[in-house]
Amino acid sequence: MSKKTIVFTGGGSAGHVTPNIAIIKEIGNDWNIQYIGSKNGIEKELISKINIPYHGISSGKLRRYIDVENVMDVFRVLKGCLDARKALKKIKPNLVFSKGGFVSVPVIIAARSLKIPIFIHESDITPGLANKISQRFATKIFTSFEETKKYFPAQKTSVIGSPIRREIFKGSEEKGRRFLGFHDNRPILTIMGGSLGAKKINEAVRGALKKLAAEYQIVHLCGKNNMDSSYSSVPGYKQFEYIHDELPDILAATDLVITRGGSNSIFEFLALKIPMLIIPLGLEQSRGDQILNAKAFEGEGYSITLKEENLTMETFVDQLETLQKKSGEIRRNMEQSKMGDALQTLVNEINGLSS
Incomplete structure (x- = not known):
């Protein structure tokens, strides 16, 4: 039986990449794995260390304040959507998994346009702007904190904690x-x-x-x-x-x-x-x-x-x-913490897509 393919995305800071790496290492040989990120972001540097095919796309910055760069970033994000759609049409993934960061938005918009299932995970109590935008396109949403659930549609949101890399133990x-x-x-x-x-x-x-x-x-x-x-x-x-x-x-x-x-x-x-x-x-x-x-x-x-x-x-x-x-x-x-194994939960959810 041929392997299914998953594309990971997320970047802008190490916090948007290391959980993806933890999941990548855990699902290992069960999936064909590729990554879409910005052309020069920290995600490119970190993913290069684990030998996963990497696709760089144009990306703007999602600012919450007025700035002249916002105008240019509209065009950068649109270019990123086209870049991501082209990459996804070539890769033909069965799933896109996002950890957020501004580079993830074009990938998620492109994935939705191609009817590819999308999982996103939000680490913080209040969602970042990227995940606020992405939630409407997501198939499933996972959060680290119980308090975060109120910001997302209840019917597709689960509180699971934070995926922790195994090697830390x-x-x-x-x-x-x-x-x-x-x-x-x-x-x-x-x-x-x-x-x-x-x-x-x-x-x-x-x-x-x-x-x-x-x-x-x-x-x-x-x-x-x-x-x-x-x-x-x-x-x-x-x-x-x-x-x-x-x-x-x-x-x-x-x-x-x-x-x-x-x-x-x-x-x-x-x-x-x-x-x-x-x-x-x-x-x-x-x-x-x-x-x-x-x-x-x-x-x-x-x-x-x-x-x-x-x-x-x-x-x-x-x-x-x-x-x-x-x-x-x-x-x-x-x-006494009741924190569960978020990494295993995500792996089970991902593998459940292929069952």
Whole structure:
């Protein structure tokens, strides 16, 4: 029996791509898999690492504010629809799966015009603009949060949680400590500011580094071009632009984590039972989705929150002390989480299309 074909789409940030990669790895050889993304976006870089056929299309940016570029982007999106339709007619997929981001909209519009079934997944509590547009064309919609369901048609929406990559569970604490050169006498604090880093978080960490290093061994993922060699000699402090292959081992060794409020990351830390201090992107940098994600997790007792506008060296240290004191309670709350296996749910839904 010949394999069916699935096209994945989504891009603009790593958060719109890594869940797709998790699903791709899980369905493996059962499907012919291809990807449609922007010509030069981060999705192209990430998908190239897993050797999946990639089709680049024209894409604009879906802005929520008035900008002269909006006029040009109308034409870019129309060109993207034509590009996507041409690619889909050639690929002839049985299903399109989207994780959102502005590049997904032309793909979904083109898929609908060709009567191809469409699944979309929304990670955040409030849907992004791309998924707001795409929902009318979707066959099925999946969300990470219960609160999100109200934004979509109830008859085709299911709350399943966030699809978590399997490899994140395969880390070795021993390997992580060995890679970092850390001993087991002090807890390990991991600081993750997102794929691009976080200038304000980096400044707070380095400002408080002397105090932090007296209590923790610190892994600082500070983002591209954000390493500072003047701190390289601080004992028990390791900084990296980004970690890929060794991340599961580092997280296996991690006792506490400082993170942004991206849905994919915080659901991974929940699954790994790592107490977290969430410092969400502020409204001046985002639509506020990370703030709502952080509020939901804090409400469940999985984390504590420090708003970016309140972030200073002093508040950072204070909140970290609070996290340490509450860590046992937070882990107990995490143990009681009813979060299901969203990745397996999505794989079952996808495979159900071919049965």
